[in-house]
Amino acid sequence: MRVLQALQKGNLCIPDLAEKSDVTRQTAYRAVAPLDEAGLVRERNDCFTLTCSGSRILEAYLQLDDEVTVDSLARLTRSPHQQWLLRVLKEEAMRKCTLLDRARDEGGPSRTTIHRIISRLQEDGYVNHQSATYELSESGELLQESFEHLHEIAAGAIENRSFVRWLPAELDSLPLEALENFELIHNTPDQPHNVLNAFVSGAGIDLEAFRGMGAIRSPALDQAYRPVVNHTPSVTVVFTDEVLFQFHGDHRFVDYAAQFDYSAYLKDGLIRQDARLLFVPGPIPLHLAIYDDSRVIMAPAPSTGVTEAESTALESSDSCIIEWALNLFSAHLEDARPPIRVFQEHAATLIGDKNGQERLLRSSTPQKMAR
Numbered sequence: 001m002r003v004l005q006a007l008q009k010g011n012l013c014i015p016d017l018a019e020k021s022d023v024t025r026q027t028a029y030r031a032v033a034p035l036d037e038a039g040l041v042r043e044r045n046d047c048f049t050l051t052c053s054g055s056r057i058l059e060a061y062l063q064l065d066d067e068v069t070v071d072s073l074a075r076l077t078r079s080p081h082q083q084w085l086l087r088v089l090k091e092e093a094m095r096k097c098t099l100l101d102r103a104r105d106e107g108g109p110s111r112t113t114i115h116r117i118i119s120r121l122q123e124d125g126y127v128n129h130q131s132a133t134y135e136l137s138e139s140g141e142l143l144q145e146s147f148e149h150l151h152e153i154a155a156g157a158i159e160n161r162s163f164v165r166w167l168p169a170e171l172d173s174l175p176l177e178a179l180e181n182f183e184l185i186h187n188t189p190d191q192p193h194n195v196l197n198a199f200v201s202g203a204g205i206d207l208e209a210f211r212g213m214g215a216i217r218s219p220a221l222d223q224a225y226r227p228v229v230n231h232t233p234s235v236t237v238v239f240t241d242e243v244l245f246q247f248h249g250d251h252r253f254v255d256y257a258a259q260f261d262y263s264a265y266l267k268d269g270l271i272r273q274d275a276r277l278l279f280v281p282g283p284i285p286l287h288l289a290i291y292d293d294s295r296v297i298m299a300p301a302p303s304t305g306v307t308e309a310e311s312t313a314l315e316s317s318d319s320c321i322i323e324w325a326l327n328l329f330s331a332h333l334e335d336a337r338p339p340i341r342v343f344q345e346h347a348a349t350l351i352g353d354k355n356g357q358e359r360l361l362r363s364s365t366p367q368k369m370a371r
Helices: 002-007 014-021 025-038 052-062 070-078 080-091 096-106 111-123 138-159 194-202 219-231 241-247 251-258 262-268 319-333 339-363
Strands: 041-044 047-050 127-130 133-136 182-186 209-214 234-240 270-272 275-280 286-291 295-300 312-316
Touching (some): 002 025, 002 041, 002 047, 002 052, 025 138, 047 052, 052 138, 070 080, 080 111, 080 138, 096 111, 111 127, 182 194, 194 295, 194 312, 209 219, 209 319, 219 270, 234 241, 234 319, 241 251, 241 275, 241 339, 251 262, 262 270, 262 339, 275 339, 286 319, 295 319, 312 319
Parallel strands (some): 209 234
Antiparallel strands (some): 041 047, 127 133, 182 312, 270 275
């Protein structure tokens, strides 16, 4: 947790990570290795960075109730027998003989182990003993619930690490514990375009509404989504500025944009009525396609450092994931501009750079030569 907290403030190499975490470099290496394996951190440019799942687990950890001590949580994490005992006592209060019978039936801990664990939990105030019956105290319930919550998030992060390990920490609102009705689509050496094909095939359905976000231009995507843009009643797509310049480097796109109303396209991003193409400075973390607000496909964008060989897409109809994707799309939509604004800003930047270079040259010219 100290490693995750250190990385919350920025990317760090091992020596800096050790210093910030107040451990030796060897300990920092040992600590970061399982975090990297689980996808909670990721190495990039010889530094480690916090991923969305690492940030999500850290957030849940920092929100633990003060009555749940770190030592108690660590002991519970390391002891499957203690986990079993707390889970059973959460269901109902039990006499020790009933606990022993259930442990025998379920392959749980031995009589000696149960006695030892209960004694320790009583000392710590997590288990009460009344009328020959053992039950969880309020603190015990908090401990058990906190562990289950952290475990649920961690399990989702690890199970889906091929996808979430590429997402930056600022996407930590992704509901990892609610991932249901989803499929992970992987690129493989034999099928290096599986992720691209998932987006292409997603366009081949009749839609009432489409929301999209992307950081690349692909001829296959252009062709697949042209019918969506032409015929879907409501379409809004957000691209990066870089994609806009790629569009306008292709006369076929310019001709296509001019078929409806080129001035409306430039001024408002309207490629046709109720179909808009808007642009953000970038970078953006995800390629996103939301179909009728009921199905979503998303994959890490190049800005995350993902390679084509390692790219993985997530396809889901889970309402929690769809709501999250819509919120992410809306957040980027707030910063999106129509083409004319992008061109104006780009021109202003070029003029500013030119003026700045001229001022720099004048200031570096000897006074006599200037006169």
